[in-house]
Amino acid sequence: MNIAKAKTDWALSAHPPGSKQARPLAPLAALGLGLFALGFLVGDEHPSLLALAAVGASMLVSAAVIWGTRRIARRRLDRDICIFRDLYASSATGTALVHDRSGRILWINAAAQSLFDPSLHSYTTDILAGISADPATLATRLHERASADGTASHTVPMDHGDWKLVVRPVGQGHMLWRISDTPHSDPRDELPVDMIDCAQDGRLRYLSPRLRPKTGIAPRHVADLLELPMPESGTLAHFTKRGSGTHHIGLRMPATPDGETIILLPTKTAPPDTGDSFSALQVLPVALGLIDRDGRLIRINDETRRLLRLRKDDTPRFADVLEGLGRPVGEWLADIRAGRVTNPTEVLRAVNPADDLFLQVSLRPYGGDGELLAIMNDATEFKALEAKFTQSQKMQAIGQLAGGVAHDFNNLLTAISGHCDLILLRHDRSDTDYPDLMQIQQNTNRAAALVRQLLAFSRKQTLQFETLDLHDLLADTIHLLNRLVGERVTLSLRHGEDMPLIRSDKRQFEQVLMNLVVNARDAMPLGGEIVIETEHCSLPGGLRRDKATLPPGDYAVIRVRDEGVGMPPATMAKVFDPFFSTKRQGEGTGLGLSTVYGIIKQSGGFIFVDSEEGQGTTFSIYFAAQAAPLVATQKPARPNATPATAERSTILLVEDEAPVRSFAARALQLQGHRVLEADSGEAALELLGDPTLRPDVFVTDVIMPGLDGPGWVAEIRDRFPDTPIVFMSGYAEDSRIAAQARFGKAVFIGKPFSLAQFTAIVHEQLRKVSEAA
Structure with a gap:
């Protein structure tokens, strides 16, 4: 009997199946025997004690039944363990027999013992404690799912690979746990070609399985594997494997600062003496094309046809399928053939695909007839990141520009506004010049607000919070919003009753409304109605929505609703992400709604979006209700009145x-x-x-x-x-x-x-x- 079985037998004798801590039978049997003997001996003299004999007999019978049941269960378990030992003892997959209700490990094989120490893991919860914050719940859920569906599995990503657990019922109230530890595999192992990846100094970092030696010491340097010298980057050449004499046709990919890659094909795929090395590269997962002197793609492999969506017999002109971002492709080809280009690598845009496709193209001379070999890599993701970075640089430049001109511009506005105030001191409302002066003052204040908005957008100014009345705020803003929506869109304003005050930055809240209204306008190219409505909302139990929790209380709700095209769920999930925009290039920065979200969150509010394709979109903004400020009882002094506390200073x-x-x-x-x-x-x-x-x-x-x-x-x-x-x-x-x-x-x-x-x-x-x- 092995160690695992010995531990199991000891566990069964101390704790029978189905109970975590069963009571011993010896005290029960001894007590029953004592009561039976006492009642039998003194029963003649004291008939009332005959009942003790009956109780003792029943306890003896109970102990015998329990002992028999345990013995049968133990024999049945021993039989099951023998069966599982014969089946799984030598299995490479970790296997354990587990009691369903208690979770106690009844038997475990050597493969599972190598994954964890069974002496320290008597229950499945002990094993799962290292991979789950709630191991008991996980074990229970796995057993319940296995009982209902016949099997249950759970995968845990580990540093070295995936730890997979499969649970299934095996009868008699037992569960079979199968535990496998699968190391991470390199996806390059599945390529149909052999690949060598090495650092700049030639140190090997990856070898395809077919190039790895089955015995002996693995090579550490590319020179230990291939006979040097090696050809130029981006060119086809014949390689000879050192020590074996095996010939390969291969491609040395253009080197990167991190290292380089060599792709090898065996000679049986393309013999060296056929002179047609290009045919051997049809199966390479790299886009390749051969360009003749006239600029036509005369040879294309399958990966190139897939990227450019070309038919099998197409031989288009290189300049017809790819266009340059800075200069014509034809001039670039001419410069390469004339030797006027030192780094013949450019990023080009594909013409045929419907989606934007950018390819990084490296050209190398091939043969003696002026032909060029084009090595193409998909650079679409790189260009997308570059575009986002460029856009962020533009936004940063706007911010720097705003901060630079703000000082001079604010000085001009101060002088204009101040002198206008001085003139207003000499005119009253009955003066004919008074309306003109008020227009100057109001437009000066509007210009000052624009500067503050630009500074806040570039994060060079903090918000200035104040208590606001939504009725007055929207009344002042509606005239500006009407000019933004155009003639085909109608803007309606609907106020709720008993609207509470809110606390926010007035100018920034106006910017929020402008952004939402402009987006609503753009969503209705054929016209429609935009509704701005307010509502006093009481949430005595709070509100949970979209991973946000609103505490209980009163709120002022502002909704901006349109009748536009609406948004699908995928767009709604990204609507507040920076640089995300559904508008065409040049029509939007992707920063409008992200700025709205930032201002609302910075003001302590919440914003939600509801939309359905073809039904329009509604943005809902929640602000906590504010108490009305105390009103001063004394009459404020006029600006030109000298305070009593301020003498001539x-x-x-x-x-x-x-x-x-x-x-x-x-x-x-x-x-x-x-x-x-x-x-x-x-x-x-x-x-x-x-x-x-x-x-x-x-x-x-x-x-x-x-x-x-x-x-x-x-x-x-x-x-x-x-x-x-x-x-x-x-x-x-x-x-x-x-x-x-x-x-x-x-x-x-x-x-x-x-x-x-x-x-x-x-x-x-x-x-x-x-x-x-």
Whole structure:
């Protein structure tokens, strides 16, 4: 009896089948015998104790029945184990006999013992613990499926291969587990040709099975296998296998930085003396073609015909089936024949296939009649990745351009908006010029919003959250959206009742609506209706959808619905992916909906899409409802009114842009302040050289030629440690953090700003000075 059987017999004697911890029979039998003897001996004197004899007899009978049942089950199990030992003991597949209900391993063969130590795995759950987080559930599921279907399997990918388990019932409440460990195979082993893959130094990395020696030491270098010298890359040549004298016709593929590949064919496929080495390459999994002096493909192998979708007898002109991306193919062929090209490899586009197909084509001289051998590789995926990279580079360039022009453009908008505010102070609503001035102000604000949208799109500006009323927001946006949809599309707006407020960046939310409406318009080329509707939605139990979980609460829902062509499920799954677009090249960047998704998620909201082909598409946006902000009871002061806490103060204004400096100085002077102007950081230091000058507030631009705002403030901060600072800048990229992090009592205002915003932030700093005093 082997070790496995000994362990099984011990397990059966201690734990009979069907129970994980069966009670021993000896105490039961002893107790029954004692009760029977006591009742039999004293029963005459005490008749009431005769019942003990009956109880003891029944316990003895029960113990005997249980012992007999166990013995029968053990003999039956021993018989089954003998059968399975004869069948599977020498099997190369790991095999185990397992009890169905308890999962205890009853017998195991040597192949399974090599996969795991059976002494440490008494139950199947112990074996599965290394491959499953819930081994008991996996084992139960496998047994239930095997009982219902007759077999069940489970595959686990491992580092060295696949670990496959097959379970099937074998009667008597037992399950047969078959465990196989299959190493990963190299797909190149199945090629109909022999292949050699080596590094740049000639060190072998792969050999086809037919080239591997059956005995002895395997070659480590290509020179140990083939007689050198080797031919040029991309040319056909005759190879001789070292030591055997076997001749091969082979192709040395163009080398890559990682190494190179040699494909060999035996001479019985194409004898060396036939002179027709090209025929031997018909079975190669590489597209090859022979081009004559007239540029015609006179010989084509099967892989080339498959790629270019050519019939068997077609011999087209090379320039008719492939077109150059930068210059005509005919000129390229002429340059190669004349020796004017040092690297004869180009990426060409196939003309015939319906789908875009790009081939990387390498040309090599072949024979003495000016013929060229074309080696073609499918480069479609590479070109797709290149196109995506190029598109991302364009987007990055837009972002850099936006950040570069934002400073100057925001300075211009600040000057326009500020001087417009100054003029409005001298005109009331009854003035005939008032509507024109309001048009200037509104369009200036719209231009400022466009700059902010461009900066946010290029991720150079953070979102500025505020509490928004959807009714007012959509009323302001609907005029712009109407101009976007065109004449054949109708835009409708439907408001729900009791709509709550939301919290988001106003300009970015407008960008979200613009992107959704434009996409809806493009989905209806023949016209139709786009509906923007709002709804107050209460979710007391929350909502789970599309891998997202909405917590319980009240939500404001904005839906954008169209009557367009709709989307199939495959498109819906990728609709928010960057660079994914169903539009033709040049019509869309594939960034619109991904930007929408990013803005909504950054605002703490959720967006879902519902669509059906031919029935239209609906985008639903969920924002958590916000409480109404507290309304101030006091009447706000007019922009030109001097606050009671701000007496006549001295303000140092440092700004390199003359129009902005002029507007800011006049705005502060209208408040009754004394303003000292400087056009650079150096000029500001020169003014502060006067020891009698003690400004109450510093107002300075951040980015200036020469000494910037934080730079000149740092030089005099020890003299004015408590003077508040107002930093202003048209740059969005980290301006706030860079300016405020180094100094206390500093605030930031981004350009463009209005007269009211500018005077309010300066007065707030003056108020702090008054409170500190």
